[in-house]
Amino acid sequence: MALASSPALATMRSTFISLAALCSLLPSVLGHGQVRNFIAASGTYPAADAYAAALPNSPIRKLNTYGPAADFTSATITCGEGGNTPVTALATVNAGETVTFDWGSWGSSHSGPVRYDIHGQMSQWLRQFQGRQRQYLEIDQDVYHPARTAMPWGENILHNGGKYSVVIPDGLANGEYIIRHEILGLHVAGNLMGAQFYPNCVQVKVQNGGSKTLPAGLALPGAYKPTDPGILTQLWWFSPSNATYVAPGGKVTFPGGTGDWGAWKYGS
Numbered sequence: 001m002a003l004a005s006s007p008a009l010a011t012m013r014s015t016f017i018s019l020a021a022l023c024s025l026l027p028s029v030l031g032h033g034q035v036r037n038f039i040a041a042s043g044t045y046p047a048a049d050a051y052a053a054a055l056p057n058s059p060i061r062k063l064n065t066y067g068p069a070a071d072f073t074s075a076t077i078t079c080g081e082g083g084n085t086p087v088t089a090l091a092t093v094n095a096g097e098t099v100t101f102d103w104g105s106w107g108s109s110h111s112g113p114v115r116y117d118i119h120g121q122m123s124q125w126l127r128q129f130q131g132r133q134r135q136y137l138e139i140d141q142d143v144y145h146p147a148r149t150a151m152p153w154g155e156n157i158l159h160n161g162g163k164y165s166v167v168i169p170d171g172l173a174n175g176e177y178i179i180r181h182e183i184l185g186l187h188v189a190g191n192l193m194g195a196q197f198y199p200n201c202v203q204v205k206v207q208n209g210g211s212k213t214l215p216a217g218l219a220l221p222g223a224y225k226p227t228d229p230g231i232l233t234q235l236w237w238f239s240p241s242n243a244t245y246v247a248p249g250g251k252v253t254f255p256g257g258t259g260d261w262g263a264w265k266y267g268s
């Protein structure tokens with residue numbers, strides 16, 4: 001509130017007002033966003049815009065909305081609205097490589113955690129897609145870190161062109177996998193089913209790997225319950241003096257170790 005008279009806030013206000021006006025004209029385009037690029041050593045892979053034509057060479061599953069996977073107990077939680085349709089392309093990555101998700105102009109305030117899951121092998125996923133559970137293994141998450149004063153929530157890092165990087169597990173067996181990256185916006189999470197999940201999936205081909213295979217992971221859908229403490233919650237509860245937010249889906253798991261990977265980084 002010390003910012004009450006700052007030009008930045010005035011700009012934010014006018015941006016908010018024009019966005020609000022735009023949203024009232026375009027009710028299906030409620031701000032929010034999508035992954036714009038997946039960046040690996042092998043190249044930068046652009047995503048198709050949710051409201052435009054598919055990009056045949058994109059390994060990023062195409063969404064059909066910038067909005068959240070509204071019913072997070074349904075299959076849309078897997079890879080987002082429209083994102084459960086496989087694409088033909090794969091991004092080549094090395095085991096142990098740091099890859100980056102660029103959310104482009106994602107600029108809305110949707111404070112909450114971010115998480116990264118990996119699923120493999122993809123042929124197995126395709127079989128499981130026929131109505132059975134999809135198991136995802138969490139490889140990283142960034143929740144609430146009050147010491148990071150300007151951006152305590154993982155999602156805050158993605159504001160205004162922010163990027164987020166994650167390490168492809170070192171020694172992971174070569175093959176085709178899905179990396180799932182999710183923002184969870186908690187701004188209306190005080191309402192039952194108000195939590196807003198934004199999953200995006202990229203299909204990758206891991207090379208230069210080892211012998212590690214993925215253990216069983218979380219079922220998505222299934223793992224997120226409407227009344228989980230990290231889902232039915234209030235953003236304003238969390239502060240430096242009340243900093244324990246429990247993210248849905250449990251702790252990070254990874255073959256060979258458990259615990260927060262601590263691999264968060266934000267780039268320029």
Ligand SMILES: *[C@@H]1O[C@H](CO)[C@@H](O)[C@H](O)[C@H]1NC(C)=O
Binds near residue numbers: 236237238242244245
């Ligand atoms: C602190 O956070 C918990 C959830 O972890 C919440 O139940 C509680 O109401 C919060 N306390 C305050 C004072 O906001």
